[in-house]
Amino acid sequence: MLSILFTSLLLLQSVFGEPNMEELEGTWVSKSNTVFTGPGFYDPVDELLIEPALPGISYSFTKDGYFEEALYRIKSNPKNHSCPIASITYQHGKYEILSNGSVVLKPFAVDGRQLLSDPCGYKEDEAKYVRYVQSTWFEKYQVSISDYHGRYMLQIYQFDGSPMQPLYLAYKPPLMLPTEPLNPTDKSKATSTSLRKRVRRSLENQYRTNAVRQENPVFEKLYWVGVVLLGAGSAAMLLR
Numbered sequence: 001m002l003s004i005l006f007t008s009l010l011l012l013q014s015v016f017g018e019p020n021m022e023e024l025e026g027t028w029v030s031k032s033n034t035v036f037t038g039p040g041f042y043d044p045v046d047e048l049l050i051e052p053a054l055p056g057i058s059y060s061f062t063k064d065g066y067f068e069e070a071l072y073r074i075k076s077n078p079k080n081h082s083c084p085i086a087s088i089t090y091q092h093g094k095y096e097i098l099s100n101g102s103v104v105l106k107p108f109a110v111d112g113r114q115l116l117s118d119p120c121g122y123k124e125d126e127a128k129y130v131r132y133v134q135s136t137w138f139e140k141y142q143v144s145i146s147d148y149h150g151r152y153m154l155q156i157y158q159f160d161g162s163p164m165q166p167l168y169l170a171y172k173p174p175l176m177l178p179t180e181p182l183n184p185t186d187k188s189k190a191t192s193t194s195l196r197k198r199v200r201r202s203l204e205n206q207y208r209t210n211a212v213r214q215e216n217p218v219f220e221k222l223y224w225v226g227v228v229l230l231g232a233g234s235a236a237m238l239l240r
């Protein structure tokens with residue numbers, strides 16, 4: 001009896017033990033289950049951010065110290081509550097777990113991208129596609145098994161101690177783009193104009209219109225092409 005108890009304590013210890021990279025390894029997604037790191041979120045070749053169907057966030061960690069961040073957030077617009085502001089953010093780089101359990105994300109500065117959409121804002125600000133780099137500091141984190149979902153759950157506490165929305169394990173090993181810097185040279189100059197147009201158009205279309213997408217056969221076809229490509233991409237990533 002005691003030995004059973006002891007064994008299960010040991011098991012618990014190994015699941016919930018010292019903070020370590022193996023425990024953090026994987027792709028973690030918020031409840032909406034719509035945002036995943038990897039090729040379905042950011043296309044590094046065309047430098048395109050791909051807008052997910054619904055807001056959400058995802059973090060991936062490798063056990064050898066690399067992370068990827070995918071955020072699609074919508075917040076209310078202080079100027080007009082019926083005009084929310086959307087942001088899509090991609091970053092990747094290295095991370096470290098400090099001995100006291102805090103986690104530091106150190107993004108590769110050349111690769112971060114953010115798309116901001118403020119559809120009712122000033123004309124110039126309607127959609128902005130920018131390079132983005134934001135070092136991030138998490139006070140601590142906790143991995144547990146969610147009672148509700150029966151899945152591994154990652155609770156991150158932000159730099160100020162406030163809890164982030166809980167994340168659930170979706171892939172392990174993680175679904176990620178290559179972990180080395182993707183953009184060692186600045187080639188974005190040549191393409192920036194056309195790129196900006198493409199991204200802006202795609203965001204505006206999708207942002208205004210769930211309904212249109214379903215009624216319009218062209219959109220529908222594009223959607224399915226996207227799904228198939230995404231599927232192939234994920235399969236390729238998983239097979240590697």
Ligand SMILES: *[C@@H]1O[C@H](CO)[C@@H](O)[C@H](O)[C@H]1NC(C)=O
Binds near residue numbers: 080081082083120
């Ligand atoms: C807020 O945005 C809505 C939708 O674009 C618009 O119809 C309305 O006039 C705006 N209200 C104000 C106070 O700007």
Ligand SMILES: *[C@@H]1O[C@H](CO)[C@@H](O)[C@H](O)[C@H]1NC(C)=O
Binds near residue numbers: 101102
């Ligand atoms: C861990 O240490 C860093 C400084 O090295 C400190 O800023 C941070 O607040 C510490 N975290 C906790 C959870 O105490």
